[in-house]
Amino acid sequence: MSLTTFSHVAARSVAHVVARSVANVVLRSIAHARRMSFALAALLLFSAAPITSAQQASSTMGTQFMSGTPGTYAIRNARIVIVSGADIENGTVVVRDGKINAVGTNVAVPAGAIEIDARGLSVYPGMIDLGTSMGLVEIPQGANPTVDVAEVGDMNPNAQAFYGINPHSAHVAVTRVNGVTSVLSSPSGGIISGQAALINLLGSSPQEMSVVPTAALVVNYPRAAGGGGFGGFFQQAQANPAEAATARDRQVEQLRKLLRDAEAYGRAMDAANADRNLPRPDADVVLASLVPYVRGERPVVFRADREAEIRAIVRFSEELKLKPIILGGNDASKIAAFLKEKNVPVILGGLFDLPSREDDFYDVLYESAAKLQQAGVRFALSTGDQGAEVRDLPYRAGMAAAFGLSHADALKSVTLYPAQIMGVGDRLGSIEVGKIANLVITDGDLLEARTHIRHLFINGRQVPLNSRHTELYDQFKNRK
Amino acid sequence: MRKLISLFVSLAVLAPVWGVGSAARAQQPQQRPREGAARGTSNAAATETLIRNATVLTITRGTLANTDILIRNGKIAGVGQNLKAPDRARVIDATGKYVMPGIVDAHSHSMSDAINEGTLSVTSMVRIRDMLNPTAPNLYRELAGGVTTLNVLHGSANTIGGQNTVVKIKYGRPVAEFIFPGAPPGIKFALGENVKRASSTVLPGQTRRYPATRMGQEEVLRDAFTRARNYKRSWDEHRAAVARNEKNLIAPRRDLQLEPLVEILEGKRFVHAHCYRADEIIMLLNIADEFGFKIRTLQHVLEGYKVAKEIAAHGAGASSFADSWGYKIEAYDAIPYNAAVMTRAGIVVSINSDSDERARRLNIDAAKMMKYGDLTEDEALRLITINPAIQLGIQERVGSIEVGKDADLAIWTAHPFSVYSRVETTFIDGDIFFDRQQDLARRPELQREREELLKAEVNRPPTEGGAQPGAPRRRPANHHDDDDVDNGEGDNHR
Numbered sequence: 001m002s003l004t005t006f007s008h009v010a011a012r013s014v015a016h017v018v019a020r021s022v023a024n025v026v027l028r029s030i031a032h033a034r035r036m037s038f039a040l041a042a043l044l045l046f047s048a049a050p051i052t053s054a055q056q057a058s059s060t061m062g063t064q065f066m067s068g069t070p071g072t073y074a075i076r077n078a079r080i081v082i083v084s085g086a087d088i089e090n091g092t093v094v095v096r097d098g099k100i101n102a103v104g105t106n107v108a109v110p111a112g113a114i115e116i117d118a119r120g121l122s123v124y125p126g127m128i129d130l131g132t133s134m135g136l137v138e139i140p141q142g143a144n145p146t147v148d149v150a151e152v153g154d155m156n157p158n159a160q161a162f163y164g165i166n167p168h169s170a171h172v173a174v175t176r177v178n179g180v181t182s183v184l185s186s187p188s189g190g191i192i193s194g195q196a197a198l199i200n201l202l203g204s205s206p207q208e209m210s211v212v213p214t215a216a217l218v219v220n221y222p223r224a225a226g227g228g229g230f231g232g233f234f235q236q237a238q239a240n241p242a243e244a245a246t247a248r249d250r251q252v253e254q255l256r257k258l259l260r261d262a263e264a265y266g267r268a269m270d271a272a273n274a275d276r277n278l279p280r281p282d283a284d285v286v287l288a289s290l291v292p293y294v295r296g297e298r299p300v301v302f303r304a305d306r307e308a309e310i311r312a313i314v315r316f317s318e319e320l321k322l323k324p325i326i327l328g329g330n331d332a333s334k335i336a337a338f339l340k341e342k343n344v345p346v347i348l349g350g351l352f353d354l355p356s357r358e359d360d361f362y363d364v365l366y367e368s369a370a371k372l373q374q375a376g377v378r379f380a381l382s383t384g385d386q387g388a389e390v391r392d393l394p395y396r397a398g399m400a401a402a403f404g405l406s407h408a409d410a411l412k413s414v415t416l417y418p419a420q421i422m423g424v425g426d427r428l429g430s431i432e433v434g435k436i437a438n439l440v441i442t443d444g445d446l447l448e449a450r451t452h453i454r455h456l457f458i459n460g461r462q463v464p465l466n467s468r469h470t471e472l473y474d475q476f477k478n479r480k
Numbered sequence: 481m482r483k484l485i486s487l488f489v490s491l492a493v494l495a496p497v498w499g500v501g502s503a504a505r506a507q508q509p510q511q512r513p514r515e516g517a518a519r520g521t522s523n524a525a526a527t528e529t530l531i532r533n534a535t536v537l538t539i540t541r542g543t544l545a546n547t548d549i550l551i552r553n554g555k556i557a558g559v560g561q562n563l564k565a566p567d568r569a570r571v572i573d574a575t576g577k578y579v580m581p582g583i584v585d586a587h588s589h590s591m592s593d594a595i596n597e598g599t600l601s602v603t604s605m606v607r608i609r610d611m612l613n614p615t616a617p618n619l620y621r622e623l624a625g626g627v628t629t630l631n632v633l634h635g636s637a638n639t640i641g642g643q644n645t646v647v648k649i650k651y652g653r654p655v656a657e658f659i660f661p662g663a664p665p666g667i668k669f670a671l672g673e674n675v676k677r678a679s680s681t682v683l684p685g686q687t688r689r690y691p692a693t694r695m696g697q698e699e700v701l702r703d704a705f706t707r708a709r710n711y712k713r714s715w716d717e718h719r720a721a722v723a724r725n726e727k728n729l730i731a732p733r734r735d736l737q738l739e740p741l742v743e744i745l746e747g748k749r750f751v752h753a754h755c756y757r758a759d760e761i762i763m764l765l766n767i768a769d770e771f772g773f774k775i776r777t778l779q780h781v782l783e784g785y786k787v788a789k790e791i792a793a794h795g796a797g798a799s800s801f802a803d804s805w806g807y808k809i810e811a812y813d814a815i816p817y818n819a820a821v822m823t824r825a826g827i828v829v830s831i832n833s834d835s836d837e838r839a840r841r842l843n844i845d846a847a848k849m850m851k852y853g854d855l856t857e858d859e860a861l862r863l864i865t866i867n868p869a870i871q872l873g874i875q876e877r878v879g880s881i882e883v884g885k886d887a888d889l890a891i892w893t894a895h896p897f898s899v900y901s902r903v904e905t906t907f908i909d910g911d912i913f914f915d916r917q918q919d920l921a922r923r924p925e926l927q928r929e930r931e932e933l934l935k936a937e938v939n940r941p942p943t944e945g946g947a948q949p950g951a952p953r954r955r956p957a958n959h960h961d962d963d964d965v966d967n968g969e970g971d972n973h974r
Contacts, residue, residue: 141808142673171806354618354837359930361923362621388806395844398899407900447899449847469805473817473853476785477824 065173066204068461072096074109075441075455078118083125083416084430093123095437098460103431114462116441121454124411124446125430126181126438128418129393130301131327131349131382134185134199135165135172140386149386150189154251155258158289159194161185162213165206171387173467176201178391179446181438181458182211182428184418186218186301186327191255193218195289196301198422200438202458211436215422216301216325217293221313222251223306252316259320262290299323299423305330305350314342325421328384330356333368336375345421346377349384351396363403369413370404380418381410394447401447410447436460528552529910530565531891534574539581539865539880542858549579551887554909559883572891577904580861580896581881582628582888585839586799586868587752587779587832590630591616591647591658598637598677601690601700604667605736606642608632614655618836623649623914625840626890626903629660631832631872633779634668636754639675639691639700641668643740644752646872648888648908664873666750666776667740671697671760673810698763705771708741715742750776750873752799756810758786765794777871779832781822782814788825797828797871802845803852807960819863820853830868834960847897857897 073095080088080103094102094110101110109115138146148164165185175183181201187194195214203209224244265287272280292298302313305328317324326332329346330353332339339346348369355364372379381397383390393414401410419429427436437460444451456463529551536544536559550558550565565571589595593611597603612632622630628649634642646663676692691697714732721729743749751768753775755761761778768775777797778784782805784791784798791798800822805814822829831846833839842864849860869879877886887910894901906914933939 139806139809139812143809170812174805352837352841354621358617359926362624362919388804391803395841395899398844399841402893402900402902449844449899450850450897452851469815469817472813472815473785473821476788477817477821477853479786479789 064464065466066168066202067208068202068458068463070098070461072101072110072113073116073457073460073462074107074113075116075118075123075439076109078441079122080431081122081124081411081446082431083412084432093431093439095439095457095460098437100431100433100435100437100439103433116455118441118455120443122442122444122446123431124179124440124442125415125428125435126176126440126456126458127179127393127414127446128182128184128380128422128428129180129382129390129414130184130347130380130418130422131384132183132185132390133161133188133386134175134183134201134390135167135169135387136161136185136187137386138166138169138171149187151187151194152189154190154254155192155286156187156190156194157192157217157258157262157293158286159187159189160197160214161187161194162197162206162210165197165199165209167203167205167209169387170468171390172201174469175387175390176456176458176463177453177465177467177470178394179440179442179453179456180390180393181440181456183390184215184301184422186216188218188220188303191220191222191251192258193220198424200436200458202461202463211424211428212422214289214292214298216299217290218301218303218327219255221302221304221309221316222248222255223304223309224248252312256316256320259290259294259322262287263294263320266291266295293322294320296321296323299325299421301325301327301347303327305356307331307334310335311338314338314344317344318342327382329379330365330368332377332379333364333371333375336372336377339372339377340375343378346372346379347382347418347421348372348379349382351381351399352383352392366399366403369400369410373405373409378417378421379413380421381413382418395449398447398449407447414447527910528557528565528569529887529907530563530569530571531574531579532563532571534577534579534891535895536881537578537580537861537896538882539858539861540882541880549881549887549889551907551910554887554911556881556883556885556887556889559881572905574891578892578895578901579881579889580626580892581865581879582890582906582908583626583839583842583864584629584631584830584868584872584874584879585622585627585833585842585864586631586777586830586871587834588630588632588836588839589635589834590618590622590632590649590836590839592632596635596637597642598635599689601638601675602640602704602737603634603638603642604640604704604738604740606634607645608634608642609645609659612645612647612655612658614651614653614658616836619649619651620914622836622839623651623906624903624916624919626843626892626896626906627839628888628890628906628908628913629869629872629874629878630839631666631752631868633752636668636670636674637677639670639697640704640741641670643667643749646874649913650908650911651913660874660877662874662877664750665740665743665748666752666872667744668779669701669751669753669764669775671753671755671764672757673808674754694760694763697760698767701764701767704738704741705745705767708738708745709771711735711738712742712745744773745771747773752777752779754779756780756782756814758783761787762790765790765796769794776873777830780834782811782818784827785815785818785821786813788822788827791822792825792827797830797867798822799830799832799868799871801834802831802848804960816848816852819849820855823855823859824853828867828870829863830871831863832868843892843896843901844899847899850897860897 075093077090080091080093088105091105092107094107133149136149151159184196184198186196196216196218198212198215199209200211265281268281272278293300300322302324304310304313304326310326310332313324324344326346328349330350332346351365353365369381381400383393397410397414401407416429419425437457439457440453441455442451442453456465531549533546536547547561548563550563591613593613597606630647631644632647633644644666646660647658648660650657675697682688691700718731740749744751753764755764755778775796777799779799781798781800800818803816805811819829819831831842833842846860846864849855849863866875866879869875878888888908890903891905892901893904904916905912
């Protein structure tokens with residue numbers, strides 16, 4: 001029996017009792033094992049089996065669940081919170097061909113449009129979280145076969161989240177039904193973790209989900225405590241501070257050298273393309289993947305929290321002409337003027353972290369968004385979470401508003417600002433004609449925990465408000 | 481040394497304005513009353529406080545608009561309109577603000593210098609109250625989230641864990657003043673992956689601790705309670721013999737491990753049992769029924785919604801997360817509708833934090849339950865107030881705003897279920913333990929002090945020849961303290 005046949009049989013045999021998503025987990029773990037021996041693959045299957053035995057969900061939500069229902073829609077009688085300007089009371093939004101086709105109070109409803117009466121409801125643009133690893137991690141602890149977030153080795157610029165994202169992850173639907181419709185999904189390992197994908201949370205394939213498949217290079221800037229950024233969090237500080245500093249400097253030098261090599265590679269390639277008489281460098285997928293970043297054409301997301309690291313990143317980026325974005329940024333508000341001067345945007349991922357120092361004021365992270373805003377720093381709010389808590393994004397914005405951010409800016413910090421930081425402010429983040437129709441229709445303030453979401457559109461498709469969670473709820477809520 | 485300096489700074493910064501301990505409190509200068517707000521906002525033993533014109537979420541008697549609360553001698557002395565207070569009383573104008581009872585967190589590991597005594601499978605002899613740290617800075621941060629009472633539990637490393645302690649967060653006071661007077665004693669049990677040590681690395685040559693499966697967990701319980709029953713019988717027989725005036729009796733040897741289990745059998749000690757999966761919940765309830773004792777609360781109980789009728793039939797309470805899920809395999813079927821399903825089944829349900837971080841925003845976790853399963857506002861409010869108080873057996877003292885109850889409450893700038901709300905003042909036994917205006921007023925002075933300390937020789941930066949500092953740890957929001965595998969590194973090892 002070939003390995004493929006074996007995996008199909010195995011998948012079929014568990015299909016009756018396990019969720020489709022969990023069967024996928026098994027299949028994916030086998031796919032990983034394809035290069036291993038048969039025995040190893042079998043072992044992996046059995047080690048994955050206990051994962052499945054706990055789960056009793058069935059997935060019977062049909063194709064709309066994965067792809068939504070495309071069509072022309074007219075959302076009428078709604079309060080429209082366009083975000084980029086004043087709210088429209090009692091207006092209409094027309095959705096057509098996946099885009100926002102018309103917005104206003106005097107909008108003609110196209111013939112054949114499906115009308116949604118949104119009397120008493122509000123329409124918001126979908127929220128965007130730039131600090132996730134959505135689809136790369138199903139169960140982070142005790143279920144390694146479901147984790148695809150960190151490659152082996154320090155420098156993996158060509159590890160693309162786009163190729164690791166599982167569109168069928170339960171996290172995708174759980175997140176979108178709370179109003180978060182787009183995320184940046186980032187790998188997290190080593191120093192250069194790989195490239196992040198900006199995706200919409202709907203689709204049967206990464207291609208269908210994709211907004212920008214290679215949206216940013218993700219770097220854990222090396223630090224003396226070992227590793228870099230969040231990666232260093234799990235490592236012990238090295239015993240000798242001088243050695244730790246030397247190790248960090250060596251890592252920074254390694255990073256610098258690789259980026260310089262990529263710059264040179266790009267120039268040599270351009271020269272060879274322009275002049276056939278010049279020697280052409282051998283194609284190198286790793287260096288080639290870095291070229292757009294060393295040319296400042298695409299942003300580099302640096303994970304860092306501490307002031308010293310953030311300053312070092314800004315200097316490093318100036319030297320190498322990178323386009324940096326800080327992800328994490330717990331100390332960013334302390335150097336807000338510096339970040340404003342250097343025009344470096346921040347994705348605040350730690351609003352709900354406990355302050356890291358004993359003598360920090362209790363609200364130091366709650367008020368960091370307001371401080372960045374006051375200083376004129378471009379910023380977005382994020383959960384900084386791999387997947388399960390990304391749906392908490394609106395409440396972080398609410399907390400920031402409770403501690404000084406205006407309500408309007410709190411809303412922008414999870415819609416328009418993240419879109420602008422990723423360079424897609426013309427496609428996402430507000431309700432304007434021509435933008436991707438990612439719309440959330442609510443019975444109240446989008447950021448409030450009590451608010452219910454009544455309708456959801458992603459890519460102009462109406463999406464059922466189902467998830468693994470509603471499905472389990474439906475299965476058990478009336479058990480007698 | 482640097483650590484010492486940093487500790488000094490932290491005490492200076494975080495010690496609330498009313499000082500550390502009673503001696504320090506006596507030395508504190510009197511705070512000036514703050515403008516516009518009140519007379520006598522200092523905590524200097526005001527025996528009466530009048531909170532005026534608030535919207536009061538009483539929990540047990542509905543929501544009252546434009547209502548005053550009179551606090552006298554640490555108790556709620558009046559709830560009503562146009563209450564009068566003597567001239568010496570501290571008066572707080574709470575117009576436009578909300579007052580709710582202090583939040584009760586039924587699952588915490590705050591102020592624990594260790595979480596798990598995980599070396600044995602039955603550690604009923606160890607006590608959380610032996611290692612409480614009253615200066616843990618996170619306590620102050622929890623007060624700033626309106627939390628006043630914590631159930632400080634042993635971790636989940638073993639089937640039968642240590643004895644818990646219920647505390648009031650009297651930050652700045654000696655540890656003895658934290659202990660909730662008269663709270664019934666309890667104990668932590670645990671089932672599932674953490675007990676299996678599923679995520680622990682077994683070093684070469686090391687033996688795995690029994691049990692390593694859910695089968696073994698059932699057996700550990702059965703064995704422990706069988707031994708406890710035998711032990712109880714030996715003492716019962718001995719006491720009967722003493723009562724009969726028999727001579728030359730030798731008392732049974734005391735067993736500190738079995739004594740708490742006998743208290744469980746006698747209904748004198750509450751069991752708080754960490755559990756996830758439906759099958760292990762049923763297992764535990766059945767074994768408790770068989771040995772004739774009650775499970776007071778199922779903790780986490782993420783699949784409680786699958787077996788709600790069995791939980792209700794046993795009479796156990798359930799204390800769960802609002803919407804945490806998917807962080808490990810046994811949490812993959814967790815749903816945010818859990819609290820609603822269990823509430824509808826007639827179970828007393830609470831929402832807990834299991835996290836110093838999450839404790840600071842339990843109000844929002846409770847608010848979510850109005851969305852997930854459509855609990856009413858009153859039902860959702862109960863999840864973090866009177867329900868956990870009932871579960872801990874302290875409902876006569878805290879959990880609602882009623883005359884005669886302890887004056888443990890918080891003033892919020894807006895409805896506490898709104899994400900835009902913020903705690904202004906937190907009272908315990910009528911004393912202020914957090915006040916935002918006082919906190920803000922102290923900051924310039926503390927900032928100056930910090931800058932002075934940073935100039936000290938020991939704080940010289942590494943670039944100028946000073947020692948390399950340890951990196952501050954990032955403490956992410958989604959951490960469950962319960963899962964900590966440490967055996968004693970305490971607060972800095974989360």
